[in-house]
Amino acid sequence: MGFEGIGAAVRRKEDLRFLSGRGHYTDDINRPGQLYASIRRADRPHARIKGIDTAAAKASPGVAAVFTGADMAADNIGGLPCGWQIHNKDGSPMAEPPHPVLAVDKVRHVGDPVAVVIAATRQQAKDAAEALVIDYEDLPSIAGLRDAIAPGAPLVHDEVAGNLCYDWHIGDKALVDAAFARATKVVKLDLENNRLIPNAMEPRAALGDFDSMSGDYTLFTTSQNPHVIRLLMGAFVLHIPENHLRVVAPDVGGGFGSKIYHYAEEAIVTWAAGKLKRPVKWTADRSESFMSDAHGRDHVSTAEMALDADGHFLALRVSTLANMGAYLSTFAPCVPTYLYATLLAGVYKTPAIYVEVKAVFTNSVPVDAYRGAGRPEATYLLERLVDVIARETGIDRVELRRRNFIANDAFPYQTPVALQYDSGDYTATLNAALKVADYAGFAQRRAAAAARGKLRGIGVSTYLEACGIAPSAVVGSLGARAGLYECANIRVHPTGSVTVFTGSHSHGQGHETTFAQLVHSQLGVAMDQIEIVHGDTDKIPFGMGTYGSRSLAVGGSAMVKAMDKVIAKGRKIAAHLMEAAVDDVEFKDGKFTVAGTDKSRALAEISLAAYVPHNYPIEELEPGLEETAFYDPKNFTYPGGCHIAEVEIDPETGVTTVINFTAVDDVGRVINPMIVEGQVQGGVAQGIGQALLEAAIYDKSGQLLSGSMMDYTMPRADNLPNITVGTESTLCTHNPLGVKGCGEVGAIGSPPAIMNAVVDALADYGVRHIEMPATAPKLWSIIQAGRPRLAAE
Amino acid sequence: MPQVSLTVNGTHHTVEVENRTLLVELLRETLGLTGTHVGCDTSQCGACVVHLDGASVKSCTMLAVQAEGAKVTTIEGLAAADGTLHPMQEMFREHHALQCGFCTPGMVMSAVDLVQSHPEGLSEHQIREGLEGNLCRCTGYHNIVKAIAAAWPLMHGKALPVAAE
Amino acid sequence: MYDFAYQKPSNVADAVAALGADPEAKAVAGGMTLIPVLKQRLNRPSVVVDLAKTGLAGITAGAGSITIGAMTTHAAVAHSADVQRVIPALAALAGLIGDEQVRHRGTIGGSLANNDPAADYPAAALALGATITTTKRAIKADDFFQGMFTTALEPDELITKVEFPAATKANYQKFRNPASRYAIVGVFVAQTAAGVRVAVTGAGQGGVFRHTAMEAALSKNFSADAIADVVTPADDLNGDIHASSEYRAHLIGVMARRAVAAAA
Ligand SMILES: Cc1cc2nc3c(=O)[nH]c(=O)nc-3n(C[C@H](O)[C@H](O)[C@H](O)COP(=O)(O)OP(=O)(O)OC[C@H]3O[C@@H](n4cnc5c(N)ncnc54)[C@H](O)[C@@H]3O)c2cc1C
Ligand code: FES
């Protein structure tokens, strides 16, 4: 067994389970006497519910119960809460219309849950759900952002005028206006960020159970943060105190944000289990996922950069419309504000920035954080704008970036939009990526492609993101209704093996391995004697879960602090056993040693003494060796880097092939390079998906046209290139591990790299900008339209 | 209720099912073999792939009664009886070809069939095309492709011929 | 899925009788179309008649033709040495249908009977002038396809086999729908003793069709250049979120030229 500590590409501990079919996902769990729920959803975007006839459904074979919104209201069930409150420019709070678990009076998007049928089998529940007769009165509806804010647009919520959730801004408008007034040149770009459907491969599922003797509820759910679900559902929806509510998120088959939120189905099965005194399980069909999992992105923006004569960025002005969908999902309001607008400085020293964001309700599925959340939208806007500036000023696009980079000696760097970057070296990642991608040799490759009749382009994106969310006091002042610390409990057992209870949740990130590496490094315990426990509110003291690339930076830091406490206590025990002063006892490589002597005790000897305290400083110390720490980060972390894409377009069909993709990222200290590479590759695949393939398409009224994998293009193996990943790290200065996070960088940096390459490939066709996804028909029409112009020249 | 008899991972079963029961439902719910997953309802994702009489099929797109008399192998039956992993499972682990693990059982079963049915060799391009029926949202496929290429020599007992692409 | 009765007759006659006995009965071959449809609750057969044991699978190579039993899977056709030798384009086409798992179950009989406007086999059948033999008669491909999801088959009539005459040269080019991987446009070009036939799938509002303008041009001169100026009107073509009718019209030209250039 070689080196397995921090920095080693240790093979994953969890893989044996997954590879042999012994993973334990929510739908794999069955409880005795279990019933199945099927949800009848709105098939129309906006309608008044005039009546629901449940008679036929109730009489259908195997049916145990049929519940509607009225039944939940009668039980005083609350609406689904929103976890973040944004304030308008005038200081008033955002509009926050109710979000009933089951629709009451009205449905507001296709997929809105209207009633639930609970039956003995899955099929019987579906049969009966179909037998429900719902009398609707259709109402006018809208799905598009611009349509929704047009005067006279149909209202999604009667009480929300103009469909405006909030009208928010950040930055110094006067300063920005002044800079624009004296600018030599202004470059403006209108652009959209296409709406995406996360499609984690495991569909959402929830299983509620109720013990009528104890009054205890248990919810098994596909969640990235079981404690958050317990908090939101227990406190706001079902009114169940924490001691009577256990939430378990077992193995979860991917999340990408979509499994952060508290969803209606979790409340439905938990509540129904209590009413029926039987376990109730619901598992989404993929078609249901399409219309009930929170979607991502969906922005329409205008961006303008003021420049001096040398191409220095003087000021940036951005105005954005962000789609919230029909209701506010858990984190939705913070995505286009604090996870987006604050990122618009990017890696550039733009001295003045002003951003306005209007969040808008539409008759569509709620939109919330999806991998990267806000930061991909910001990066896409900036990096496309920078390329357009390069074209229009004639300054080389790489040189323009270098000219505007925040210098290495400028850290800590305060941006004009609230964030303070702690560290980074944007030139290093750029240089490394240019080298790996053989940027210098591109002209030759382009010529060779042209000889084959192909249009070749190269695109660069230099990006930055903020993750490791987040300092509680800061986010609290910005409207978060929760803290964003993390908790870890380290239990050293009598024989020296270790169990870690972490509030972070792994749904593909490999925590069972990475976290074990942390413990192995710090406590010297062998990897196979370390167990990581996550995802169960009955086992873990508390947790805020996994999203925003926070597990290592925040959850890992909590572990380090808890281990520090273990070591501190161990030193006292060791000092007692070795009859030395505590200050003389050092801990290294799993051993407590009296400095300058050969006297030492292994961790296992100390833990044994702690649990069998015969010879023990019992007056000063409690027995046992178990410590808990909560870690609240001091700042966000700021990974960044450079992504380079090289594409070829077939001018006859418009098909784009990604020839190769290079990502060189600064993710801070790397604990397991194999896992980091995998995270980046997966993120890049989603970014390429956004740029070239994926689009959630609604018609004007709000019918989802891309509602299945037959119509929504999921990236497949043959759509993607090999993805070369490198790291060039600077350390985070404010967490004990120096880590920054790697879960989202791939999805953040890649879309503009691809789109810059596509626009570059079509440079001769008079194209300035192309909206994502750059599908074949779209590029073909651009090529068609460009041809006559060129021929005329 | 209708009955179906079939052999799953070497064990013979006769079970009662509805005619509308899918093979994947029989495996997961009747036999408790939850390694085979369901990721979609349009036969697109391949999370449900098993081997039916040696060939990879989507068990979500087959009635259980259609499998009468068949030999089915699921991910649970791929490793040797003593627990030794199949070379494909080994290589998936070695090359970090899985993250959340949800697509993995179907991906591995498809990959085994792909390698078995190409004794002449497999190019990277063929591997990518051969995975057309399997979706993975986590890995970006890069490492899956590497793992399959690495499993080929182990399964065929010779070096992978250099692809003539 | 709604529940249904299930029968697995051991010969074709019994299968026909089962289908004839109940107007709501439905045959299942590979199930790669029928089962997804049942899962979506879009169809409610009373009886599902499984053709698996009817002995309709198998490939025979005749003098200048290939005959494929209705229950032969796409994978069997793709990998058949006979098909690869006599009509390589047909084997290649079968290898482009769906994915390997679909090809292990889906059958030629099911594909032709279903006549999905985006399916691949109809293009081969029409371009090669196949003869579709049923439990009642032999039907020329020109008479078989009668519009989207519509064929000459009667409710209790089953396809038993399909005979494809060999071509001097043939090729199939498919432009896949990026999501479903069915054909957005598929063009099968066949040069035979009787002339050139070009069949287009994926694009037509009425399903697969012959491109007579291209046939005329190619009969005079079998080269990609010969059809470079043949314009395909977009009027009767499909348009959807994946491709406009204009784009499909354009792709027909591109795929046809590529097919001619690659024909072997
Ligand atoms: C994921 C996926 C991708 C696919 N991609 C493609 C693609 O790219 N191109 C393509 O062409 N197809 C594609 N298909 C469809 C596939 O080719 C089907 O196999 C085919 O269309 C139907 O064949 P089957 O044997 O499965 O028929 P079934 O599904 O069993 O039957 C289809 C219909 O035909 C009838 N039928 C079946 N056999 C006969 C017979 N002998 N005589 C009369 N009627 C009969 C049935 O009653 C039913 O109505 C795809 C399918 C899936 C699931
Ligand atoms: S579950 Fe998706 S293909 Fe079978």
Ligand code: FES
């Ligand atoms: S590993 Fe998560 S879907 Fe493939």
